[in-house]
Amino acid sequence: MNLLLPSTASSSSSLSPSALFPCYSHGFSSSSFKFSKKESRCTRKAKRTEITAKFELKPPPYPLNALEPIMSQETLEYHWGKHHRTYVDNLNRQIDGTDLDGNSLEDTVVISYNKGDILPAFNNAAQAWNHDFFWESMKPGGGGKPSGDLLKLIERDFGSFEKFLDEFKTAASTQFGSGWAWLAYKESRLDVGNAVNPLRSDEDNKLVVVKTPNAVNPLVWNYYHPLLTIDIWEHAYFIDFQNGCRNYISVFMDKLVSWEAVSLRLEQAKARIMEREEEAERKRREEEEKPTISKATPELWTQNE
Amino acid sequence: MAARALLSRRTLASVLRNDAKPLRVGFAAAAAATHSRRGLHVYTLPDLDYDYGALEPVISGEIMQLHHQKHHQTYITNYNKALEQLQSSIAKPDSSAVVKLQSAIKFNGGGHINHSIFWKNLAPAREGGGEPPKGSLGWAIDTHFGSFEALIQKVNAEGAALQGSGWVWLGLDKELKRLVVETTPNQDPLVTKGPNLVPLLGIDVWEHAYYLQYKNVRPDYLKNIWKVINWKYASEVYEKESS
Ligand SMILES: [Fe+2]
Ligand SMILES: [Fe+2]
Numbered sequence: 001m002n003l004l005l006p007s008t009a010s011s012s013s014s015l016s017p018s019a020l021f022p023c024y025s026h027g028f029s030s031s032s033f034k035f036s037k038k039e040s041r042c043t044r045k046a047k048r049t050e051i052t053a054k055f056e057l058k059p060p061p062y063p064l065n066a067l068e069p070i071m072s073q074e075t076l077e078y079h080w081g082k083h084h085r086t087y088v089d090n091l092n093r094q095i096d097g098t099d100l101d102g103n104s105l106e107d108t109v110v111i112s113y114n115k116g117d118i119l120p121a122f123n124n125a126a127q128a129w130n131h132d133f134f135w136e137s138m139k140p141g142g143g144g145k146p147s148g149d150l151l152k153l154i155e156r157d158f159g160s161f162e163k164f165l166d167e168f169k170t171a172a173s174t175q176f177g178s179g180w181a182w183l184a185y186k187e188s189r190l191d192v193g194n195a196v197n198p199l200r201s202d203e204d205n206k207l208v209v210v211k212t213p214n215a216v217n218p219l220v221w222n223y224y225h226p227l228l229t230i231d232i233w234e235h236a237y238f239i240d241f242q243n244g245c246r247n248y249i250s251v252f253m254d255k256l257v258s259w260e261a262v263s264l265r266l267e268q269a270k271a272r273i274m275e276r277e278e279e280a281e282r283k284r285r286e287e288e289e290k291p292t293i294s295k296a297t298p299e300l301w302t303q304n305e
Numbered sequence: 306m307a308a309r310a311l312l313s314r315r316t317l318a319s320v321l322r323n324d325a326k327p328l329r330v331g332f333a334a335a336a337a338a339t340h341s342r343r344g345l346h347v348y349t350l351p352d353l354d355y356d357y358g359a360l361e362p363v364i365s366g367e368i369m370q371l372h373h374q375k376h377h378q379t380y381i382t383n384y385n386k387a388l389e390q391l392q393s394s395i396a397k398p399d400s401s402a403v404v405k406l407q408s409a410i411k412f413n414g415g416g417h418i419n420h421s422i423f424w425k426n427l428a429p430a431r432e433g434g435g436e437p438p439k440g441s442l443g444w445a446i447d448t449h450f451g452s453f454e455a456l457i458q459k460v461n462a463e464g465a466a467l468q469g470s471g472w473v474w475l476g477l478d479k480e481l482k483r484l485v486v487e488t489t490p491n492q493d494p495l496v497t498k499g500p501n502l503v504p505l506l507g508i509d510v511w512e513h514a515y516y517l518q519y520k521n522v523r524p525d526y527l528k529n530i531w532k533v534i535n536w537k538y539a540s541e542v543y544e545k546e547s548s
Pocket of ligand 2: 372376420509511513514
């Protein structure tokens with residue numbers, strides 16, 4: 001399934017890629033399609049009595065009306081209160097009493113992805129995780145430009161902040177259906193087999209823009225550390241933007257992105273990478289210190305044969 | 306002075322008349338001329354056989370208008386563009402551009418094909434929408450699925466289970482002479498599931514098809530849509546294709 005492989009959104013050809021994609025529509029004024037906002041309010045309470053719930057539906061880190069007028073309270077009431085809740089409820093129901101029970105949500109995503117041969121719980125697990133990550137990617141009064149390390153890395157890996165914006169918006173607007181666009185910190189894996197890159201450094205890791213279909217997220221590829229995401233399922237923008245998907249993507253970048261959250265995630269990703277390396281290094285040293293045991297094992301095999 | 310003001314007002318008016326509003330018309334006409342010179346067919350938005358509001362309360366007029374005028378129109382616009390680019394890439398020749406265009410052609414061409422069928426699959430209740438199929442299609446449904454209700458259940462279940470955006474179909478396998486229920490992701494047309502498959506009925510389960518009315522409850526949309534399904538159309542296609 002090539003859909004599930006990382007697809008970097010490059011726009012290197014002379015064809016203007018976004019011009020042929022779903023988000024591209026011209027001459028459309030959203031003002032001609034305004035719908036009544038007062039319809040129904042979401043008041044349903046989660047009915048979890050029969051399930052020994054593992055994962056909780058975390059609320060966004062701001063009130064549901066805090067992103068108005070860009071993202072309406074009505075959108076959040078449905079998107080968080082219904083869609084996100086359903087993913088969490090269904091996941092809890094699905095994993096109850098199975099081997100998947102008891103893992104962190106992140107581990108559940110990776111395990112149920114099962115190297116591409118996905119298990120039934122994957123869609124709900126990944127969507128539960130994606131939405132948590134999405135809410136925390138935004139803040140009231142967000143947008144603008146990042147700063148510090150993050151900005152330096154963006155400029156190093158994309159050329160400039162504007163070029164990054166272009167690439168991110170292109171990735172988001174060229175989805176062929178439901179899905180997500182991401183900024184991720186990609187760990188370099190120059191190690192081949194048992195040969196280790198002797199000069200590993202932070203410089204080898206880089207920022208990349210990727211898009212994923214439906215529920216898939218970069219966690220499943222290992223060595224991709226997600227930093228920012230935008231939900232481009234139609235439910236994310238339909239109430240506020242109708243088919244004005246490009247408009248939604250632009251406004252999201254201009255007014256909603258929490259660059260603080262992205263910076264924090266970058267720091268965490270760096271720390272996690274360092275941890276992993278130290279762990280790998282420790283294992284290597286342990287192996288080296290116990291040569292007799294590792295030699296003895298194959299001999300036992302030969303004897304058994 | 307007055308004359309100049311009048312003139313500029315006139316100019317402004319003519320600009321507004323000729324450019325601002327009919328910009329797209331002018332562009333389309335120019336594009337059409339280019340196309341016809343090159344012998345390329347230009348696809349246009351098909352009319353519906355009923356008013357936007359005629360499927361209410363099952364599908365609201367707002368959904369129908371947005372879905373037809375904006376979504377379907379965008380697939381057509383981008384399909385035409387992709388075909389134009391394809392033609393010039395072939396003429397160049399630029400093989401990598403030709404190959405690169407395939408996904409846009411499949412998506413936008415598929416979007417046009419699928420929606421064109423979808424509009425035919427719907428009819429207002431007072432014009433026969435929702436009346437179960439009679440004749441040979443009715444018999445075939447009973448034979449392959451047990452009953453009409455069993456077919457509906459199967460379509461609803463598969464449509465609800467489809468991840469993300471896509472379509473659920475009742476199709477005819479011309480080779481095996483049997484009816485099938487299939488789903489396709491995104492805008493893939495039914496033929497991508499098998500060259501012998503002919504679509505009799507396709508239901509759009511993209512969120513844009515129901516969100517304004519049914520929000521996150523896709524199963525309710527699927528449950529209700531049977532009240533406006535035009536089985537006459539499906540029967541005609543079935544009879545033509547199975548004979
Ligand atoms: Fe979502
Ligand atoms: Fe549609």
